[in-house]
Amino acid sequence: MTIDIRTVKESDLAEWVRALNTGFHRAPTSPPEEVAVRGSRLDLDRTRGAFDGDRCVATFRSMPRELTVPGGAVLPASAVTNVSVTSTHRRRGLASRMMAADLADAKARGDAVSILIAAEYPIYGRFGFGPATWVSEWSVDVPRAQLDRRYSGPEDGGRVDLAAQEEVRRLGPDLHDRFRAGVPGAINRPGYWWEMNTGQAQYPGDGWREPYWAFYRNPAGEVEGLAAWVVNDREWRGKLPHTELAVLGLTATTAAAEGALWRFLLSLDWIARLRTGFRPPDDVLPLLLGDPRAALVEANADFMWLRLLDVPVALSARTYAGGPASLVLEVRDEAGLAGGRFRLETAADGTAVCAPVTAAAPADADLSMDVGDLACLYLGDESASRLAALGRVTEHRAGAVAAATGLFRTPRRPWCPDVF
Known part of the structure; x- marks a missing residue:
């Protein structure tokens, strides 16, 4: 039978909550009070389920959040949560399909980033997320x-x-x-x-x-x-x-x-x-x-993972250390959501402007990396030098890795105190 992935309706809530509890090894029978309380917090337009006939076999939802970035600016973020796939329906691409739909919706809404708390490390890198904070x-x-x-x-x-x-x-x-x-x-x-x-x-x-x-x-x-x-x-x-x-x-x-x-x-x-x-x-x-x-x-351990959806908006929002600098970043994104070549220009006061490199003003890349590795750098937790040593950041201009290391790092490590 074809698995139907869709946003849930009020009439789906009891079955969706049952599937969620099953996926997280909680009691599979949900009293009406639990369904009512959980349902009251959901934005049904951002809540998805995979249905095998009438039975929900995978769950997914996202919520609007505000994310503080270095310098104190706040970015609109899509916070992903309640991701589960019932053990009888694993390895069928259900989570991938729900994630792709949610990320596309988030980008269309104008969210600069998507964030989540990863239950297990290997899951979300394939979707362009990278660990941005640790605990x-x-x-x-x-x-x-x-x-x-x-x-x-x-x-x-x-x-x-x-x-x-x-x-x-x-x-x-x-x-x-x-x-x-x-x-x-x-x-x-x-x-x-x-x-x-x-x-x-x-x-x-x-x-x-x-x-x-x-x-x-x-x-x-x-x-x-x-x-x-x-x-x-x-x-x-x-x-x-x-x-x-x-x-x-x-x-x-x-x-x-x-x-x-x-x-x-x-x-x-x-x-x-x-x-x-x-x-x-x-x-x-x-x-x-x-x-x-x-x-x-x-x-x-790693804690909050981040996925860039709009590189110019995200990189322009935060501040940087190390004085005036210019870096051209080649960002690879297999999903086609945030890839491209971008010029980051930082000022003496730490503010910055990031814009796509255009045909009218071509520029060779100073550094190249996957979008998930840029996510690791974004809040200041990771070092460009360490990622370069691991082969995850490639330097095309001498000194570019050292410059990026100084620019992106912050005086204190970023921290997300909330599970969501």
């Missing part, structure tokens, strides 16, 4: 961290206050918008993010646990940071606590706020181990400890 996770042995256990609060005149869920919904969105403005790779959070993460909107079986929340306020009383955590394994052995704290999120707009929130969490009574959750690989946390070796790296 690390630490497990801190608190007794070995050599911290002053008599800590009683920030020394800068600020304060840390526990917060109720309602207060987080009220103050959190503005804080996050200020935070993401300064973090390349960060994205906006829709209203339902705050509802879901504070327990206001849930559905059966989602496993939500009520977290603790705390704000950091500076000496003027302004909110500059927010942390969320749960406490696990409240076990005592040999009359000693072996309690674990798991950080669900920590965002801060200032170094003072970041340091104060980490110090607060590390000072809580009975906590023997703190798990940081996913953090930027160059997070300051280990160096806040008296003994950084107390922070054991539990994970260091």
Whole structure:
């Protein structure tokens, strides 16, 4: 029977959610409440399913997001999620067909990039995506961290206050918008993010646990940071606590706020181990400890992948280091969405203009690469020199790789704190 790939209708939602849960190894039977809550978040025009008769055997959807790029500009992005193929229908090109349709729609809408969180590394490179941000996770042995256990609060005149869920919904969105403005790779959070993460909107079986929340306020009383955590394994052995704290999120707009929130969490009574959750690989946390070796790296992996859809718009939006420069880039794109030859001109203040090379003003390429490798460079996480050493960037003019290395890199590594 022919597999029909189409955008879903209201009448397809229960079957689509069943297929999604099957693909992610969740309970295949979905109560009406779950279908209703999930369905309320979907843009049906951007939600696709593959149907074998009446049975959905693959799922795919995308959402509008805003992506911060180096320099603080925001780009319209298509965020891909809920990609699954039922095991009985693998290797039939279903995901490829849905991805091709979604990318074409995103380009037609004017989205400069598409982004996603890759469940497995090998999946998305064939579609022109490249890993643009990475994450690390630490497990801190608190007794070995050599911290002053008599800590009683920030020394800068600020304060840390526990917060109720309602207060987080009220103050959190503005804080996050200020935070993401300064973090390349960060994205906006829709209203339902705050509802879901504070327990206001849930559905059966989602496993939500009520977290603790705390704000950091500076000496003027302004909110500059927010942390969320749960406490696990409240076990005592040999009359000693072996309690674990798991950080669900920590965002801060200032170094003072970041340091104060980490110090607060590390000072809580009975906590023997703190798990940081996913953090930027160059997070300051280990160096806040008296003994950084107390922070054991539990994970260091790719996280948000990016696919360029409009190279001139994307490269013109971000800023660059290294002063005035000119590079001609040859970008290969088998899908035909973003390939071509482009001239990138950067100014002394870091701003840039990127435009296609035309027949009226021909130019030889200084560098050539696949569109997925340009995605790795785009937010500043990867090095053109390292990609050149791997044979993924080819230099056609002496010094071009060194110039690109200096231009694209950023002072801190980009970070996307959200799973989507």
